[in-house]
Amino acid sequence: MMSIRLIKIAVIYLAIGMSLGLYMGSVQDFLFRSVHAHINLLGWASIALAALVFHMFPELVRTRLATIWFWGYNIATPISLVLLAFEVSGRAWAGPLLGISMTVVWAMGLVFAANVLINLRGSQAVPAR
Ligand code: HEM
Numbered sequence: 001m002m003s004i005r006l007i008k009i010a011v012i013y014l015a016i017g018m019s020l021g022l023y024m025g026s027v028q029d030f031l032f033r034s035v036h037a038h039i040n041l042l043g044w045a046s047i048a049l050a051a052l053v054f055h056m057f058p059e060l061v062r063t064r065l066a067t068i069w070f071w072g073y074n075i076a077t078p079i080s081l082v083l084l085a086f087e088v089s090g091r092a093w094a095g096p097l098l099g100i101s102m103t104v105v106w107a108m109g110l111v112f113a114a115n116v117l118i119n120l121r122g123s124q125a126v127p128a129r
Pocket of ligand 1 (some may be wrong): 026030045
């Protein structure tokens with residue numbers, strides 16, 4: 001169930017990220033290229049990869065670390081992306097807040113890594129269908 005929710009979240013980022021990329025190209029204004037890159041990479045690519053990892057290794061879903069990661073990452077990432085957009089468009093106040101929220105995203109990356117390193121066992125893989 002977590003994998004399905006994650007894939008749906010990921011494709012929403014994909015749609016937004018690609019649309020921003022196409023818009024940047026069409027108006028030849030690349031101010032938001034870092035926002036575009038991070039929507040696509042933190043949003044689409046990282047979340048879709050996490051979904052596949054959770055699907056392949058369901059034991060990883062039933063952990064406290066997975067729950068912490070799911071909520072922490074999915075709250076801090078969109079906040080960070082909005083703050084990044086404010087920051088690159090010259091709103092200096094966004095800088096420190098961006099630092100805080102991106103630190104949460106980073107911490108959630110460590111939580112995800114810890115979940116894999118602590119709880120993944122070779123025998124748990126779901127056979128390919
Ligand atoms: C319809 C799909 C997409 C379009 C139209 C698009 C368009 C663009 C454009 C116009 C740029 C700026 C190029 C420049 O600064 O000269 C860019 C940069 C970039 N894009 Fe995309 N993109 C798309 C999909 C993706 C996806 C799926 C990813 C990653 C999963 C991605 C990752 C990046 C990265 C890493 C950069 C470099 C950002 C930087 O230089 O700061 N893009 N893209």
